[in-house]
Amino acid sequence: MFTYVLRRLLGAVPTMFVIVTIAFFMIRLAPGGPFDLERPLDPLIMQNLERAYNFDKPLWQQYFIYLGNLAQGDLGPSFTRRDFSVVDLFRVGLPVSIQIGSLSMLIALIVGTVLGALAALRQNSWVDYMVVGTATFGITIPTFVIAPLLSLLFGVLMGWLPAGGWGTWKHMILPVVTLSLPQIAVVARLTRGATIEALRSNHVRTARAYGLPTRVVVGVHALRAAMLPVVSYLGPAAASLLTGSVVVETIFGIPGIGRYFVQGALGRDYTLVMGTVVVIALFVIVFNLIVDILYAWLDPRVRYD
Amino acid sequence: MTDHILTEQPQAEALAVTAGRSLWQDAWLRLRRNRAAVASALVLLLLALAGIVGPSLVPHRYDQIFPQYVRVPASLEAYPREDRIIPDFQRSLDRARITIGEVELDGSTIRAPISDDEALDPRITRYVDRSDLFDNSRLEDADGNALSEGATSGVMVADVQRLRFLFGTDANGRDLLARVLIGIRISLAIGLLASFMALALGVTYGAVAGYLGGRIDNVMMRVVDVLYSLPFIFFVILLVVFFGRSFVLIFIAIGFTEWLDMARIARGQTLTIKRQEYVQAAEAMGVSSAGILKRHIIPNTLGPVVVFVTLLVPKAILLESLLSFLGLGVQEPLTSLGLLIAEGASNMRGAIWLLLYPAVTLTVILFALNFLGDGLRDALDPKER
Numbered sequence: 009m010f011t012y013v014l015r016r017l018l019g020a021v022p023t024m025f026v027i028v029t030i031a032f033f034m035i036r037l038a039p040g041g042p043f044d045l046e047r048p049l050d051p052l053i054m055q056n057l058e059r060a061y062n063f064d065k066p067l068w069q070q071y072f073i074y075l076g077n078l079a080q081g082d083l084g085p086s087f088t089r090r091d092f093s094v095v096d097l098f099r100v101g102l103p104v105s106i107q108i109g110s111l112s113m114l115i116a117l118i119v120g121t122v123l124g125a126l127a128a129l130r131q132n133s134w135v136d137y138m139v140v141g142t143a144t145f146g147i148t149i150p151t152f153v154i155a156p157l158l159s160l161l162f163g164v165l166m167g168w169l170p171a172g173g174w175g176t177w178k179h180m181i182l183p184v185v186t187l188s189l190p191q192i193a194v195v196a197r198l199t200r201g202a203t204i205e206a207l208r209s210n211h212v213r214t215a216r217a218y219g220l221p222t223r224v225v226v227g228v229h230a231l232r233a234a235m236l237p238v239v240s241y242l243g244p245a246a247a248s249l250l251t252g253s254v255v256v257e258t259i260f261g262i263p264g265i266g267r268y269f270v271q272g273a274l275g276r277d278y279t280l281v282m283g284t285v286v287v288i289a290l291f292v293i294v295f296n297l298i299v300d301i302l303y304a305w306l307d308p309r310v311r312y313d
Numbered sequence: 314m315t316d317h318i319l320t321e322q323p324q325a326e327a328l329a330v331t332a333g334r335s336l337w338q339d340a341w342l343r344l345r346r347n348r349a350a351v352a353s354a355l356v357l358l359l360l361a362l363a364g365i366v367g368p369s370l371v372p373h374r375y376d377q378i379f380p381q382y383v384r385v386p387a388s389l390e391a392y393p394r395e396d397r398i399i400p401d402f403q404r405s406l407d408r409a410r411i412t413i414g415e416v417e418l419d420g421s422t423i424r425a426p427i428s429d430d431e432a433l434d435p436r437i438t439r440y441v442d443r444s445d446l447f448d449n450s451r452l453e454d455a456d457g458n459a460l461s462e463g464a465t466s467g468v469m470v471a472d473v474q475r476l477r478f479l480f481g482t483d484a485n486g487r488d489l490l491a492r493v494l495i496g497i498r499i500s501l502a503i504g505l506l507a508s509f510m511a512l513a514l515g516v517t518y519g520a521v522a523g524y525l526g527g528r529i530d531n532v533m534m535r536v537v538d539v540l541y542s543l544p545f546i547f548f549v550i551l552l553v554v555f556f557g558r559s560f561v562l563i564f565i566a567i568g569f570t571e572w573l574d575m576a577r578i579a580r581g582q583t584l585t586i587k588r589q590e591y592v593q594a595a596e597a598m599g600v601s602s603a604g605i606l607k608r609h610i611i612p613n614t615l616g617p618v619v620v621f622v623t624l625l626v627p628k629a630i631l632l633e634s635l636l637s638f639l640g641l642g643v644q645e646p647l648t649s650l651g652l653l654i655a656e657g658a659s660n661m662r663g664a665i666w667l668l669l670y671p672a673v674t675l676t677v678i679l680f681a682l683n684f685l686g687d688g689l690r691d692a693l694d695p696k697e698r
Contacts, residue, residue, distance in 0.1 A: 148679045150675070
């Protein structure tokens with residue numbers, strides 16, 4: 009187990025390397041720079057700035073300097089927010105994004121599995137049709153349509169919740185609901201299918217034959233098997249939550265890292281964009297690892313040696 | 314005995330029909346039986362028609378600005394409203410300092426008897442023409458002929474421009490209906506082109522990897538694996554931000570992110586096709602690798618690939634809308650559904666229609682594409698159900 013985790017983490021190093029390399033050269037080869045203001049800077053100041061940020065060195069040298077700093081956990085100074093380093097910005101933004109993301113994930117898992125299991129247990133009843141129908145809607149309608157509609161309905165028309173901003177727990181409700189809705193839909197559909205299959209399987213029939221109460225048969229034996237596809241979906245779910253957070257943070261005006269990414273890219277803030285790419289890639293990799301470990305724990309047939 | 318006859322007949326019929334059906338005919342029959350898929354196909358056809366010919370059928374261009382109608386609500390009635398026309402007409406005539414009688418509005422022409430102590434100056438029509446609501450204003454006598462010079466009384470006649478905005482107008486005073494139609498065109502076009510791009514790239518890559526096999530296959534698929542773990546949406550955003558936001562670049566960027574699945578599917582297909590006798594026969598005849606790929610392998614991978622493409626189109630449209638929504642897609646005054654939704658979202662206080670119509674349109678497109686894709690998958694690949 010330990011060696012497996014270690015090997016996977018080591019295997020992530022080349023992936024990270026590729027990501028950092030592609031991102032670095034893509035950003036640098038693009039036209040424009042962080043100091044291209046509407047009024048051009050004094051050439052002397054420009055020279056000083058370029059020297060301070062190593063822009064006067066050849067690109068490959070800058071690349072190795074960046075890699076060296078990155079290995080030490082230094083993401084560099086932000087170019088558009090002058091007095092902050094990228095790490096400082098993440099110290100503020102990352103907790104916000106993680107808070108929203110993990111809450112959405114948790115809600116999606118709980119609500120999704122409950123709905124999916126209910127639909128499976130009452131297959132072809134109105135409960136089932138409701139769940140499947142709603143799930144189809146949830147999967148098809150994109151986040152950037154749901155978000156403004158919810159904000160309009162609950163924020164502007166009803167006035168129950170703030171339509172945007174960040175601060176109290178009330179500010180979190182709409183973004184979290186927006187992010188979790190499509191995930192709930194997918195999780196519910198997956199759970200439904202897997203539970204129906206699990207209920208027909210041999211080990212569940214055996215458990216029934218032993219005379220175990222339905223609660224135990226469904227809750228322990230069927231659902232455990234039904235969780236497998238849900239768990240393997242968590243990896244893609246994390247990725248789509250990250251994508252969704254870019255939209256949701258932009259719409260609701262939340263100071264998380266998703267918004268930094270778009271702003272940073274538009275302002276040619278090289279280090280901020282690089283930092284976001286690194287953090288997000290790391291996040292996806294670690295999440296996939298957790299999923300694989302969970303998978304082995306849930307399904308004894310899977311062994312990693 | 315009667316039972317026997319009743320059960321036997323349909324079976325015989327079914328046998329007779331299946332005997333002469335090809336795979337594609339079979340799929341077509343199955344698809345036609347799927348009502349959701351047929352309805353979706355019709356809806357898509359209508360939407361595609363709306364996107365292709367719609368923009369030239371609506372009376373206003375998508376980038377035409379009507380400064381006097383900014384953010385007017387969607388309505389079946391024509392603008393300007395009746396209760397605005399007459400006061401406006403009177404106000405413009407007042408500036409001419411003449412005596413005005415009863416103003417009459419009849420369809421799209423408005424008339425008012427006017428008189429003055431001196432001879433009427435034909436130049437007073439300018440006061441009326443200056444208003445955005447009226448044009449072609451002229452002076453007539455009581456019989457409808459042009460007013461003779463020196464007359465002191467007559468009728469001021471003007472055409473009222475009556476414009477219909479079925480979907481309302483946006484914050485710049487542009488017809489939302491025209492914009493939604495052009496948005497449909499752009500979104501569908503980018504969706505199709507990007508999917509085609511992904512198709513070409515993925516199938517070629519997958520077929521080459523699968524056909525060559527061995528170490529080359531290993532390396533090629535490892536590359537796909539590494540690319541797979543990249544947060545690709547972020548690379549699309551980077552690409553589009555840094556290299557300009559042209560229409561072409563957007564669909565190339567989307568195509569580049571969506572070809573990975575296609576490559577895997579095509580490779581899997583190729584691995585099975587490669588062992589078929591006809592491929593071996595071609596090899597024995599000395600056909601080159603490129604020739605075999607082009608003639609035998611790629612055409613035969615198309616079945617499952619077609620199914621995948623139909624599910625890829627909504628994904629591509631979604632990605633394009635997402636980019637446009639973030640302000641990274643097509644540029645004003647051109648528009649796409651994502652951009653319209655973004656505009657609607659920022660104008661939703663007081664102008665709900667700006668959000669509602671594009672959002673509903675995009676949702677309908679996505680639904681129809683998904684249903685059609687599911688239907689096609691069921692029809693072409695009954696095992697997958």
